[in-house]
Amino acid sequence: xxxxxxxxxxxxxxxxxxxxxxxxxxxxxxxxxxxxxxxxxxxxxxxxxxxxxxxxxxxxxxxxxxxxxxxxxxxxxxxxxxxxxxxxxxxxxxxxxxxxxxxxxxxxxxxxxxxxxxxxxxxxxxxxxxxxxxxxxxxxxxxxxxxxxxxxxxxxxxxxxxxxxxxxxxxxxxxxxxxxxxxxxxxxxxxxxxxxxxxxxxxxxxxxxxxxxxxxxxxxxxxxxxxxxxxxxxxxxxxxxxxxxxxxxxxxxxxxxxxxxxxxxxxxxxxxxxxxxxxxxxxxxxxxxxxxxxxxxxxxxxxxxxxxxxxxxxxxxxxxxxxxxxxxxxxxxxxxxxxxxxxxxxxxxxxxxxxxxxxxxxxxxxxxxxxxxxxxxxxxxxxxxxxxxxxxxxxxxxxxxxxxxxxxxxxxxxxxxxxxxxxxxxxxxxxxxxxxxxxxxxxxxxxxxxxxxxxxxxxxxxxxxxxxxxxxxxxxxxxxxxxxxxxxxxxxxxxxxxxxxxxxxxxxxxxxxxxxxxxxx
Amino acid sequence: xxxxxxxxxxxxxxxxxxxxxxxxxxxxxxxxxxxxxxxxxxxxxxxxxxxxxxxxxxxxxxxxxxxxxxxxxxxxxxxxxxxxxxxxxxxxxxxx
Numbered sequence: 001x002x003x004x005x006x007x008x009x010x011x012x013x014x015x016x017x018x019x020x021x022x023x024x025x026x027x028x029x030x031x032x033x034x035x036x037x038x039x040x041x042x043x044x045x046x047x048x049x050x051x052x053x054x055x056x057x058x059x060x061x062x063x064x065x066x067x068x069x070x071x072x073x074x075x076x077x078x079x080x081x082x083x084x085x086x087x088x089x090x091x092x093x094x095x096x097x098x099x100x101x102x103x104x105x106x107x108x109x110x111x112x113x114x115x116x117x118x119x120x121x122x123x124x125x126x127x128x129x130x131x132x133x134x135x136x137x138x139x140x141x142x143x144x145x146x147x148x149x150x151x152x153x154x155x156x157x158x159x160x161x162x163x164x165x166x167x168x169x170x171x172x173x174x175x176x177x178x179x180x181x182x183x184x185x186x187x188x189x190x191x192x193x194x195x196x197x198x199x200x201x202x203x204x205x206x207x208x209x210x211x212x213x214x215x216x217x218x219x220x221x222x223x224x225x226x227x228x229x230x231x232x233x234x235x236x237x238x239x240x241x242x243x244x245x246x247x248x249x250x251x252x253x254x255x256x257x258x259x260x261x262x263x264x265x266x267x268x269x270x271x272x273x274x275x276x277x278x279x280x281x282x283x284x285x286x287x288x289x290x291x292x293x294x295x296x297x298x299x300x301x302x303x304x305x306x307x308x309x310x311x312x313x314x315x316x317x318x319x320x321x322x323x324x325x326x327x328x329x330x331x332x333x334x335x336x337x338x339x340x341x342x343x344x345x346x347x348x349x350x351x352x353x354x355x356x357x358x359x360x361x362x363x364x365x366x367x368x369x370x371x372x373x374x375x376x377x378x379x380x381x382x383x384x385x386x387x388x389x390x391x392x393x394x395x396x397x398x399x400x401x402x403x404x405x406x407x408x409x410x411x412x413x414x415x416x417x418x419x420x421x422x423x424x425x426x427x428x429x430x431x432x433x434x435x436x437x438x439x440x441x442x443x444x445x446x447x448x449x450x451x452x453x454x455x456x457x458x459x460x461x462x463x464x465x466x467x468x469x470x471x472x473x474x475x476x477x478x479x480x481x482x483x484x485x486x487x488x489x490x491x492x493x494x495x496x497x498x499x500x501x502x503x504x505x506x507x508x509x510x511x512x513x514x515x516x517x518x519x520x521x
Numbered sequence: 522x523x524x525x526x527x528x529x530x531x532x533x534x535x536x537x538x539x540x541x542x543x544x545x546x547x548x549x550x551x552x553x554x555x556x557x558x559x560x561x562x563x564x565x566x567x568x569x570x571x572x573x574x575x576x577x578x579x580x581x582x583x584x585x586x587x588x589x590x591x592x593x594x595x596x597x598x599x600x601x602x603x604x605x606x607x608x609x610x611x612x613x614x615x616x617x
Contacts, residue, residue, distance in 0.1 A: 098600075099600055100599070100600060102592055102596035102597070102599065102600075103592075194577075195575075195576035195577055196576070196577045209574060209575045209576060210576070235584065238582040239575065239577060239582075241577060301565065304561065304562060304565055306558075307558060307559045307561050307562050308562060310555060310558075310559055311559055311562070318536060322537070325537070326602060327601070327602070327609050327611055328600070328601060328609060329600030329601055329602075330600065330602070331602070332602035332603065338612060338613070339612075339613055363614065364612040364613060364614055365611055365612060365614050366537065367612075368611065368612050369537040370534075370537050370538060370539040371539060373536075373537055373538050373539075374538060374539040374540070377538075379544075382538055382540075382544075382548075383548065383551060383552075385536045385538065386529070386532050386533065386536055386538065386548060386552060387552060387555060387556075388536075389532045389535045389536040390524075390528070390532045390552065390556070391559075393531075393532060393535060399563070400559065400562070402572055403562045403563070403565075403567060404559075404562060405572030405573055405574055406565075406567035406570040406571070406572050406573070407562055407565050407567065408572075408573045409570055409571060409572065409573035410565065410567070410570060412573060412576075444551055444554075444555065445551075445554050445555055445558055448555070448558075458576075459576075460576065461575075461576020461577055486577075
């Protein structure tokens, strides 16, 4: 087995005994990137020289017997949405193509403190809006299992990087499923912690009440390792939860005695791919064989999750993205619409008899904002800003935004009721395996419905994990989702580990085939 | 509910976006479709339900009232498209 096929936990042991150096490991990851990333497109930027310098410095510290952090020498790839003062943070947007943050996000700071090697910045849907990584302004990312398909999104680059064994660990963000869905479609482990468990300081905001940072790895142990490194209270994020972080890696191998597992009948309705359904049902059987009691629990408002989400998330986005005004940082469109030009525009409209339109010609400042945002944002970001601005506008606020917030509470109450009966809820992550690139680009609503099984956890703020539970006949991974009550990440990881320890799905890795210029495998 | 072109134009101004003719047309169709889907929220009985704005309902998180270092002006201006070393520059707003 080559170095890159080992889990982060195994690699950490080899590094600790100096059987392996961080420079060797980092070089192996860089070689893997060099060989496959032209096909996959997981990374937006890789600075190999800097990564090797970091690795060498950690190796030196180790030889000198200095105290090392918990991820010492392990390469970690970071989604290009978390500020890192040493590089660009683009959010895969033209708006921030050159943006250099003056400070580190708390998560990146913790990774540096932990002596991780920050190997590169991963591709994503622009501002984390999307479920296929096709909304990146710079490049698509391809699924390592089948390069004609998407890796999912929005953290598609981070998921593909780990699935393609270009990095043992990566960081993603999950606002409506953006860690769990790509983890499922790429056959790896991805986890969304409880809202507030991981600091959002320095995370470029999409929907502030839903955004959460979380880990990707090839095993649940690796996810536990990365989560315990990045989690914790942060005074710089007022929504961060002031609770100690359990040592997830210490408890993960203890199976849950007397586990009560909830199954939601609505999750197995029409639209669920039969192969996905049978893999998930097989997984439930495995839990039964491990002694779990399986019980049906209803989540009656779950079917309104996508509707509530696509009011709340765009509303928050339209407000958060108002900051991209071409003034403070980021892109500004060329100084079109100076006073003289706008006066000329007005004259032309008057000459054409369009007096009403002439009265509505923008002021120079408004025109600068509008031209900047027109050129700086891609179509999906514009669509969500528009949707949010509409839902928040006078006359619609009560019917859409306020209504969605009430439905959100009902969704949370459903979970609270269900968790009185069961310890964890088990089900699918997505209705089907990875879809083709371009398959849904012209149908935003179909793309939104992909989030059916994942958005409720964000609305309710609960932790959830996706782990591999099968492979389709066509060779595509299938994910299993487990959801837990707030702050029960430990239970979630232990429950996930029980399944993982009883199966081999997490040991499967893709054979990456190069694609030709037409995108054919 | 169907959105009109005028609705979409109005929202585009509120959102400080400019849309081309084609974008305006596509956006009108797509928003109508999405809003049509979202309209199903109307069928949920939410009588007496408090809106839930946040997943963790923490209130009054206060910081100690003491001065902390803030971002130096130079760093705050470093990413600005136009600045003069003291402030951000915007297009002229007032005429002669």
